[in-house]
Amino acid sequence: MTISNSNAPVARREALKDRLEQLTRMIEIRSVEERIQKLFAEGHVRGSTHLANGQEAVSVGIARSIDPDDIVTCTYRGHGHALALGVTPAAVLGEICGRVIGCAGGLGGSMHLVEPSVGLLPTAAIIGAGLPIACGAAMAARARGNDRVAVAIFGDGSANIGAFHESLNFAAIRKLPVVFVCENNLYGEYTRIQLSTPVEDIAVRAASYNMPGVIVDGQDADKVAEAMAEAVARARRGDGPSLVEMKTYRYSGHSRSDPATYRPAGELDAWLKRDPIDIFANRMVEENILAAGGLDKLKAEVREAVELATAEVLQSPGPELGEIMAHVGAYSGGGDQRWNFWSK
Amino acid sequence: MAKIWIRQAVLRALDDAMTDDPTVIMMGEDIAAAGGPFKVTEGLLAAHGPDRVIDTPISEMAFMGAAVGAAVCGMKPVVEMMFIEFIGVALDQLTTQAATMRYLSRGRLTAPLVVRASAGAGQGFGCQHSQMLDHWFRGTPGLKVVVTSNARTTYGLLRSAIEDPDPVVVLEPRVLYAEREEYEFDRNYRIPLGQAEIVRKGTDATLVTCGSMVRVALAAAESSKANIEVIDLLTLWPWDRKTVADSVARTGRLVTLEEAPEGSGWGGDVVSHIAIQAFGSLKAPPHRITLPEAPVPYSGPLEARFLPSPAYVAEQVDALVSTNKSPAPWWRNAA
Numbered sequence: 001m002t003i004s005n006s007n008a009p010v011a012r013r014e015a016l017k018d019r020l021e022q023l024t025r026m027i028e029i030r031s032v033e034e035r036i037q038k039l040f041a042e043g044h045v046r047g048s049t050h051l052a053n054g055q056e057a058v059s060v061g062i063a064r065s066i067d068p069d070d071i072v073t074c075t076y077r078g079h080g081h082a083l084a085l086g087v088t089p090a091a092v093l094g095e096i097c098g099r100v101i102g103c104a105g106g107l108g109g110s111m112h113l114v115e116p117s118v119g120l121l122p123t124a125a126i127i128g129a130g131l132p133i134a135c136g137a138a139m140a141a142r143a144r145g146n147d148r149v150a151v152a153i154f155g156d157g158s159a160n161i162g163a164f165h166e167s168l169n170f171a172a173i174r175k176l177p178v179v180f181v182c183e184n185n186l187y188g189e190y191t192r193i194q195l196s197t198p199v200e201d202i203a204v205r206a207a208s209y210n211m212p213g214v215i216v217d218g219q220d221a222d223k224v225a226e227a228m229a230e231a232v233a234r235a236r237r238g239d240g241p242s243l244v245e246m247k248t249y250r251y252s253g254h255s256r257s258d259p260a261t262y263r264p265a266g267e268l269d270a271w272l273k274r275d276p277i278d279i280f281a282n283r284m285v286e287e288n289i290l291a292a293g294g295l296d297k298l299k300a301e302v303r304e305a306v307e308l309a310t311a312e313v314l315q316s317p318g319p320e321l322g323e324i325m326a327h328v329g330a331y332s333g334g335g336d337q338r339w340n341f342w343s344k
Numbered sequence: 345m346a347k348i349w350i351r352q353a354v355l356r357a358l359d360d361a362m363t364d365d366p367t368v369i370m371m372g373e374d375i376a377a378a379g380g381p382f383k384v385t386e387g388l389l390a391a392h393g394p395d396r397v398i399d400t401p402i403s404e405m406a407f408m409g410a411a412v413g414a415a416v417c418g419m420k421p422v423v424e425m426m427f428i429e430f431i432g433v434a435l436d437q438l439t440t441q442a443a444t445m446r447y448l449s450r451g452r453l454t455a456p457l458v459v460r461a462s463a464g465a466g467q468g469f470g471c472q473h474s475q476m477l478d479h480w481f482r483g484t485p486g487l488k489v490v491v492t493s494n495a496r497t498t499y500g501l502l503r504s505a506i507e508d509p510d511p512v513v514v515l516e517p518r519v520l521y522a523e524r525e526e527y528e529f530d531r532n533y534r535i536p537l538g539q540a541e542i543v544r545k546g547t548d549a550t551l552v553t554c555g556s557m558v559r560v561a562l563a564a565a566e567s568s569k570a571n572i573e574v575i576d577l578l579t580l581w582p583w584d585r586k587t588v589a590d591s592v593a594r595t596g597r598l599v600t601l602e603e604a605p606e607g608s609g610w611g612g613d614v615v616s617h618i619a620i621q622a623f624g625s626l627k628a629p630p631h632r633i634t635l636p637e638a639p640v641p642y643s644g645p646l647e648a649r650f651l652p653s654p655a656y657v658a659e660q661v662d663a664l665v666s667t668n669k670s671p672a673p674w675w676r677n678a679a
Contacts, residue, residue, distance in 0.1 A: 071417060105450045112448045121416060122448040126436050132409020133441065139410055140417035143369065143395060150413070162433065166406035173401065327451045328485045330509040336451030341417050 009068075009086035009118045016064040016084070019289055022221060025063075026056040026277050027299055029080040031306040032089050033252075036079070036096055036110075040256060044097045044314065049110040052080040054251035057276030058183050059084035061224025061246075065232055066151060071119045071137040071341070073130030074153040076111035077183075077250075078123035081153055086118040089309040094316055101316035107323060116339035128163030130154060131180065135167050138176040138235075144342050149177040149235040157188025159202045168209040168243065177235035179228065180243045183218065185250045190262055206243035218246030219276045222283070248276075345528050351521035353495040353529075354384040354460075357502035358422065360531045362392045365420060368506060371398045371407045372424030381426055382462060382521050408434035408459070412442045415457040415511075422506060425461035427473045428515060435480060442511040443486035458505045462518035463491075464556055464603055465651055469518075471639035474647075476555070479608040481513045482581040488512040488537055489581040493558040494520070495527035497578060500535030508537060517556035517603075540584035542591065546573035548665050549597035551657075552588055552614055554578060557601045563654035570665040580610050588614060589622050596627035599661055601652060606634040628668035633660050636675045649674075 015021045033053040039045050052059070055077075063084035066072070074081045082092055087103055095102030096110045103115050104122070111125040121137070124130050134152035141148040158164050159182060171178045182202045186193050199205070206213025212234070216227040224246060231242035249271040253260035277295075284290035290298075326334030362368045370388065372380075376399040379386035389397045400407040408431065411421035425431045431438065442455040465474035481489045490505060490512065492498040498516065505512040535541075540552075544562060548570040553561045554577040565572040573595055577583055592598045598618050600611030615630040633652050641647050656674065663671035 071413075073413070104448055107450065108448045114449050114453070116449065116452050121413075121453065122445065124441060126440055128405075129409070129436060129441050132406045132437060133413035133416070135406060136410035136413020136415070136419075136421070137417045138413075139369075140414045140419045143367075143414075143419060163405045163409065166401075166403035167409070169401060170403055170406035170410065327447050327449075329446065329488075330454070334451050336446070336454070338454055339449070339452040 007117070008088050009115050012088065013063065013068045013086035013118050016060065019284060022060050022064060023277070023280050023284055023290070024298060024302060025060050025084055026221065026280060027302045028089060028306065029056045029059060029083050030277060031303050032083060032092060033079060035093065035306050035310055039093070039097060039310070045110070046098060047109060048255040048257065049096060050077040050255050051252040052077050052250055054271065054276070055183060055185060055218065055248045056080055057221035057280065058218045058224055058246045058248050061221040062151065062153065062181060062228055065225045065228035066149065068118045069341070070148050071121065071134065071150040072153065073121050073134045073150070074123045075127065075130060075155060075158070076123055076125045077155065078113050079110070082113040082115065082120060082123070085115065085120050087113060087115045087120065089306055090312050091115070093310055094313045097313050098318055099313055099316035100319055101313055105323060106319045116341070128154065128158045128161035131158070131163050131167035132170070134178050135171050135176055138171070138178045139174070141177060146342065147236045149179060149232055151179045151181060153181045153183065155188065156182060156184040156186070156193050156197065156202055158182070159205065160188070160196055168206070168211065168241070171241040172209040172211050175238065175240035177238070178241040179231040179235055180241060182243065182245045183248055184245050185248050187250070187254065189254045190258060192262065201245060203243055203245040211240060212242045214242065214244045216244060216246050218248030219274045219279055221276060221280050345526040347524050347526050348495055349521065350495045350498060350523045350525060351382055351384045353498035353527065354502065354516060355386060355388070356529055357499045358385065359388060359391060361503060361506045362388065362396060367418060368420045368422060369396045369398065369414065370422045370424065371400050371411060373400055373402055373426055375399060375424050380424070382518065384521065385424070404430050404434035405437065408437040409441070411457045412437050412445070412455050415442070415455040416445060416453050420456050420506060422458045422460060425459060428461035428463040428477045429472055429475060431459065431461065438511065439481065439484050439487065443484050446510065447486060454509055455511050456509050457511050458514055460502070460514040460516060462521070463515040464517040464519060465640045465647060466519040466556065468642060468644060468647060470642045474640040476515060476603050478515060478580050478610060479604065482610055486510065487581065488579065489515070490537060490579045491515045491555040492517065492520070493555055493576050493578070495525045497535060497576070499529065500533050501578060504534045504537050512537065515555065519556050535578060538579045538582050538584060540578055540587040541576045542573060542587065543576045544572065544574040546571040547595055548572060549599055549661055550575060550588065550591040550595045551599045551601055551661060552577055553601035554580060555603060557603050557652065560652055560654050560657055561601050564657035564661065567654060568658040569662050572661055583610070583614065585617055589618060592618055592622050593625045596625060597664060598626065598630040599633060599664060601633045601657055603651065604635060605637045606632060607637060609634050628664055629670045631660065631664050631670045633657055634673070636673070
């Protein structure tokens with residue numbers, strides 16, 4: 001097993017300080033999601049995948065607002081977050097194709113991306129699972145006398161599971177350094193939010209737990225980063241958790257098998273007019289960071305890089321048979337190298 | 345040698361573990377200020393402070409999951425489920441999240457946590473506060489399950505569980521908390537997880553059991569006409585196949601005594617393993633003494649009949665040894 005232990009994820013994360021890199025990363029997320037659809041059609045992907053194209057500004061806005069030392073939990077709609085946090089396209093695509101080069105060595109799959117070096121705990125395939133885990137990570141940070149924060153990323157569907165309410169309550173009474181980030185993309189699996197949730201804004205639920213609840217334009221990476229910076233600073237200061245709601249939209253259906261025919265006519269088109277990549281690119285043209293027409297060139301470059309990563313993935317072997325029994329418990333071997341979040 | 349309450353063995357194990365390892369923290373309902381409803385955490389708050397002995401809201405999903413997150417990030421959380429049934433609403437965090445942490449991260453992240461819970465019947469708590477429920481955890485790759493049976497095994501197993509690098513469920517038969525026993529504490533004493541103990545030597549049958557049923561098995565062995573070997577399994581998953589198989593090779597008969605209905609009891613796995621691996625050493629069919637397939641009754645006389653008594657166990661084992669046939673359980677005879 002040769003899971004990459006390079007410092008590439010941390011370097012990629014640090015690179016996000018650069019505005020051009022922020023745009024590039026959003027394009028990369030889009031390109032990877034599109035490539036996954038193709039890889040599926042080509043027969044390289046098993047099971048299902050849950051794409052997040054359309055939600056790139058949320059991923060990059062969060063990643064640029066927190067440190068690689070901070071801890072992140074996330075749901076199965078996590079390809080974009082993993083890439084934004086620093087996981088390489090080859091490690092993401094490799095995991096989705098079940099190859100050794102994948103971030104979990106091909107044993108996890110699309111729903112279970114992980115990279116301890118940038119604080120990403122294994123993304124969970126169970127709705128709401130990451131919220132209490134983030135509370136525990138925050139407790140550990142405090143116990144270690146550390147100012148790290150934990151960020152729990154989840155969808156609007158998670159706002160109706162007990163773990164959401166229990167975690168917000170738990171974090172609030174213990175004033176834990178957690179930022180709860182709800183990506184409200186209007187659909188929980190195949191069901192529109194109005195049919196599952198009696199409030200339009202998830203953020204209003206923060207009031208029940210005596211914490212700030214903020215509504216953010218999730219299609220604008222700068223607005224995401226601004227709201228995150230405030231919530232993260234509050235958590236680091238020891239003032240407790242926040243709930244930040246990102247209004248966003250997934251261009252695809254829930255999963256591979258969902259054509260999303262339940263969406264009202266015109267809804268997708270309306271959201272496409274507020275595409276997060278276009279919004280950010282236009283601002284960069286205004287800021288004279290990007291030349292007019294530079295976006296298309298950048299897209300072509302990123303697409304080519306993703307093609308190279310895909311080629312690398314398809315050359316990578318699948319995991320060996322022995323990996324089935326490895327890492328089940330300490331007793332089962334596999335050359336465990338426990339990550340120490342506190343070594344630095 | 346001093347006489348102690350068995351619940352003091354829980355308290356002492358937790359206290360010593362927290363003293364020896366500053367990363368050990370405790371979470372649960374009413375464990376800190378109130379000292380625990382069964383008094384097994386009394387004094388820990390004063391000794392170790394509110395950052396390490398933590399009263400939680402009645403939110404099992406939150407604090408079970410927080411234990412997972414804290415464990416992954418370098419702490420050793422010990423979670424108390426007041427009654428094992430309470431984990432039902434939080435099972436995902438243990439069996440799905442904690443148990444796969446090491447696997448999904450390929451050994452880079454682990455979840456060294458302990459869930460301890462009072463469990464089992466015998467005190468009139470009714471059907472929602474009297475189950476063992478080990479089958480909810482047993483057989484889950486990545487999880488270990490142990491059951492305590494007296495002061496010594498409580499201390500030894502709990503210390504080992506807290507030091508284990510992976511998640512462990514410790515089931516403490518509630519009926520034992522208020523029992524008194526002679527026991528001298530030794531803070532270096534440990535019982536390795538996965539190891540059973542022969543607690544009585546015998547030649548006619550191997551009676552495998554655990555938890556509060558160990559006392560019943562030992563009493564039954566005293567009154568039985570047969571010479572019964574009694575094994576305290578201690579760890580239900582992964583269980584000690586060798587000790588059981590070696591014993592059956594000597595006695596030629598296998599009986600399991602389980603505080604669980606037949607359909608979910610651990611004996612099914614023990615019997616299947618021995619039948620497959622040691623078929624040639626069996627003089628009689630393997631036999632299981634279990635609970636009826638029914639919820640635990642509240643009524644005192646009914647609950648007393650519901651749980652296997654020493655007399656009933658002796659009768660069952662004697663019937664097996666004398667006829668080499670598996671006797672019917674009492675509820676089928678009655679029908």
